[in-house]
Amino acid sequence: MKLQESSFRSGLRSGTTLALILMFLVLIGFNASGAALLARLFGQTTLSGQLPPAIFGIVFIALLAVGQGISSALASRRRNAARPWVSSFAAAGLAGLALAVFILVMGSLYQNGADFRKTLYALSPAYIKFLTVDQMPIVGAAISLAVMLLAGGLAGLAAIYLPFGTYWQRVKTMFVRFWNLDGSRSLRANRYFKFGLYAVLVLMCFFVPRVWGSYWNYVFGLVGIYVLLGLGLNIIVGLSGQLVLGYVAFFAIGAYSVALLNAPIPHNLMWGFWAAVVIGILLAALSGFLIGLPLMRLRGDYLAIVTMGFGEIIRVLLKSDLLTSFTGGPRGVQDIRGPSLFGQSFSSDIDFMYLIILAVALALFIASRLQNSRVGRSWIAIREDETVAQASGVNTTRYKLLALALGAAFAGLGGVLFAARNQFTGPEDHVLMVSINVLSLVIVGGMGSVPGVVLGAFALKGLPEILRELANYRLLAFGALLVIMMIARPQGLWPVGRPSLQRKEAPDSPTENDKPNQEAPNG
Amino acid sequence: MMLEITDLKVSYGAIQALRGIDLTLNEGEIVALIGGNGAGKSTTLQTISGLLKPVSGSIRFLGDEIIGVAPQEIVARGIIHVPEGRRIFSSLTVEENLEMGAYLQRDKIAKQRTLEEAYVRFPRLKERRKQAGGTLSGGEQQMLAIARAIMAQPKLLLLDEPSMGLSPVLVEQIFDIIESINDQGTSILLVEQNAQMALSIANRGYVLETGGIVLSGEAESLLHDPMVIEAYLGG
Numbered sequence: 001m002k003l004q005e006s007s008f009r010s011g012l013r014s015g016t017t018l019a020l021i022l023m024f025l026v027l028i029g030f031n032a033s034g035a036a037l038l039a040r041l042f043g044q045t046t047l048s049g050q051l052p053p054a055i056f057g058i059v060f061i062a063l064l065a066v067g068q069g070i071s072s073a074l075a076s077r078r079r080n081a082a083r084p085w086v087s088s089f090a091a092a093g094l095a096g097l098a099l100a101v102f103i104l105v106m107g108s109l110y111q112n113g114a115d116f117r118k119t120l121y122a123l124s125p126a127y128i129k130f131l132t133v134d135q136m137p138i139v140g141a142a143i144s145l146a147v148m149l150l151a152g153g154l155a156g157l158a159a160i161y162l163p164f165g166t167y168w169q170r171v172k173t174m175f176v177r178f179w180n181l182d183g184s185r186s187l188r189a190n191r192y193f194k195f196g197l198y199a200v201l202v203l204m205c206f207f208v209p210r211v212w213g214s215y216w217n218y219v220f221g222l223v224g225i226y227v228l229l230g231l232g233l234n235i236i237v238g239l240s241g242q243l244v245l246g247y248v249a250f251f252a253i254g255a256y257s258v259a260l261l262n263a264p265i266p267h268n269l270m271w272g273f274w275a276a277v278v279i280g281i282l283l284a285a286l287s288g289f290l291i292g293l294p295l296m297r298l299r300g301d302y303l304a305i306v307t308m309g310f311g312e313i314i315r316v317l318l319k320s321d322l323l324t325s326f327t328g329g330p331r332g333v334q335d336i337r338g339p340s341l342f343g344q345s346f347s348s349d350i351d352f353m354y355l356i357i358l359a360v361a362l363a364l365f366i367a368s369r370l371q372n373s374r375v376g377r378s379w380i381a382i383r384e385d386e387t388v389a390q391a392s393g394v395n396t397t398r399y400k401l402l403a404l405a406l407g408a409a410f411a412g413l414g415g416v417l418f419a420a421r422n423q424f425t426g427p428e429d430h431v432l433m434v435s436i437n438v439l440s441l442v443i444v445g446g447m448g449s450v451p452g453v454v455l456g457a458f459a460l461k462g463l464p465e466i467l468r469e470l471a472n473y474r475l476l477a478f479g480a481l482l483v484i485m486m487i488a489r490p491q492g493l494w495p496v497g498r499p500s501l502q503r504k505e506a507p508d509s510p511t512e513n514d515k516p517n518q519e520a521p522n523g
Numbered sequence: 524m525m526l527e528i529t530d531l532k533v534s535y536g537a538i539q540a541l542r543g544i545d546l547t548l549n550e551g552e553i554v555a556l557i558g559g560n561g562a563g564k565s566t567t568l569q570t571i572s573g574l575l576k577p578v579s580g581s582i583r584f585l586g587d588e589i590i591g592v593a594p595q596e597i598v599a600r601g602i603i604h605v606p607e608g609r610r611i612f613s614s615l616t617v618e619e620n621l622e623m624g625a626y627l628q629r630d631k632i633a634k635q636r637t638l639e640e641a642y643v644r645f646p647r648l649k650e651r652r653k654q655a656g657g658t659l660s661g662g663e664q665q666m667l668a669i670a671r672a673i674m675a676q677p678k679l680l681l682l683d684e685p686s687m688g689l690s691p692v693l694v695e696q697i698f699d700i701i702e703s704i705n706d707q708g709t710s711i712l713l714v715e716q717n718a719q720m721a722l723s724i725a726n727r728g729y730v731l732e733t734g735g736i737v738l739s740g741e742a743e744s745l746l747h748d749p750m751v752i753e754a755y756l757g758g
Contacts, residue, residue, distance in 0.1 A: 377623065380615065384612035388606060388610045390594045391572055392598065392623050
């Protein structure tokens with residue numbers, strides 16, 4: 001015990017780190033951004049240039065303290081220190097104290113008319129008022145200190161004395177059982193449960209788009225379109241193992257199908273949205289097939305480069321003056337008409353949300369059915385080792401082309417929906433970045449995994465929208481999240497339920513290990 | 524005659540890998556094809572299984588010309604190739620690997636039966652059936668590669684360096700397995716650098732050097748041939 005650091009001292013040590021981070025966050029005005037994000041969770045929108053209610057600032061620092069309290073209590077317990085919760089109080093208290101001193105000093109200086117905005121841009125009078133909870137500096141400082149000390153300390157106590165570990169284990173087992181991740185019979189196999197779940201899902205899909213407003217319909221519509229793209233690219237890259245970087249080309253073909261067939265300028269064909277859906281999907285699939293033919297001899301990096309070139313060629317063609325009269329050129333195509341149903345317009349944001357949900361559901365169904373079929377197994381074999389797949393009798397050319405055509409078809413559908421929903425499309429909708437985004441979401445979600453694609457699309461397309469509150473820090477936070485995700489889950493958020501590459505100890509005796517496995521006739 | 528190769532020429536671009544070889548294999552035989560690095564042994568197997576297209580020559584299997592036939596069709600006719608270097612589907616389980624071997628068998632019951640047979644022959648693989656192929660040891664991976672080939676119930680098995688990188692004990696085991704597969708009626712064309720082992724289980728042998736056959740005959744007589752001893756048996 002002598003050599004061990006006491007809980008109090010280790011608490012102070014980790015508290016110093018938190019205090020420094022907190023000071024930095026306060027100085028750049030991040031508290032307000034964090035608070036605005038929280039306010040958004042409770043349905044309060046903060047206009048730009050304004051600050052959210054001070055109470056959310058308090059909640060924000062309380063959350064920081066809770067995180068710190070739990071982690072230092074657990075760390076102390078791991079070291080077998082006595083009374084590990086003491087370190088939570090110490091750490092959160094120290095950070096709170098630092099914040100309190102800061103508020104006290106700044107508040108007093110402002111009251112005496114000082115202004116720091118020339119050097120520290122974020123420290124506006126309103127922000128200081130926000131920090132002091134609209135009170136006297138001394139009162140604001142006391143509130144901050146008390147909140148952090150209590151929140152951190154109590155969280156530490158809770159982490160030590162409440163059986164969260166067991167709860168967490170239980171939740172985890174339920175999750176694993178539910179999704180059949182351990183290969184056992186799952187709750188999902190229960191017919192009534194399954195039916196109930198689908199019923200709830202269908203009802204949610206019907207009602208939620210009506211309730212949550214056009215902003216969320218916009219955000220989740222985009223997520224849905226990226227789910228479509230991800231599912232398609234997942235077939236090409238994740239299953240059949242062909243690294244295609246020009247995926248956006250198929251998206252563009254879909255988008256321009258509806259643009260050229262159902263907009264007044266440049267052609268005024270007005271064939272209707274539904275015809276454009278069919279034609280867009282077919283054209284994209286056909287182009288996937290045609291592009292595939294010369295690609296069949298290429299593998300890996302070469303394939304990536306060539307397909308990237310293809311994507312760029314499509315974009316440059318759309319943009320070129322040569323084709324302006326046909327494609328609308330750099331200015332793109334405007335006034336694309338949305339769908340109508342039984343003579344009624346079916347183009348509101350809610351209608352489009354339904355349409356996207358329907359398309360995603362269909363795509364999910366097709367993708368997961370394919371994955372577990374003979375076709376899916378052929379793709380996986382090709383991805384694993386093309387030569388051996390061929391030597392096992394897989395017609396590799398046929399299945400690689402099939403993967404390309406199908407994946408392209410998904411992108412075509414995504415493109416049609418995207419252009420029709422925006423009522424506009426132009427060359428700048430179809431830049432290389434789209435391909436890279438889709439590839440990233442497949443990788444982040446977990447190569448070859450259908451639920452992974454959905455999670456990945458939320459993470460890559462939904463999160464940046466949700467993080468919009470963070471304004472300037474949005475991309476920073478997003479990048480940090482991506483890095484953390486890939487460190488924490490290198491196989492992706494939801495990896496394919498394959499056996500891990502770690503050897504599970506087989507229950508056999510060592511003597512058996514050394515014996516020849518085969519009873520040779522002469523041995 | 525099961526397999527008859529006449530005047531087979533294969534090139535990689537300007538480099539001639541096979542300069543007109545003749546080789547025959549009778550039903551039920553094990554024929555060893557030995558030779559040093561770059562002699563053209565693997566090229567021969569890849570050409571038979573349709574992965575490579577020859578410049579000229581003829582390969583007749585059970586009387587039919589198979590040059591120009593697609594690889595999957597050659598598999599369907601009963602020639603299975605086990606490429607060198609223990610190439611298995613490493614992220615699939617052992618069982619999924621075996622099922623891929625019976626890819627062209629669409630009858631599920633028959634497939635299940637061959638799977639059971641493979642497990643009888645390779646009890647080790649049965650123990651590890653739910654494990655990812657990549658987690659197996661080297662010897663187990665080679666067994667899996669061979670077992671996967673057997674799943675297709677081949678008439679002719681093309682084995683490319685099954686002993687590569689394995690310890691002597693394991694090599695012994697693998698060759699026992701090869702012999703027992705042959706006992707059950709599968710003809711085998713065996714490519715090896717380990718000439719001693721290969722010739723000891725083979726009926727006949729061919730020695731390949733820089734793309735041409737330099738010697739052929741009964742395995743027994745090759746084992747005692749001064750030139751073979753000099754070049755391949757470390758005599």
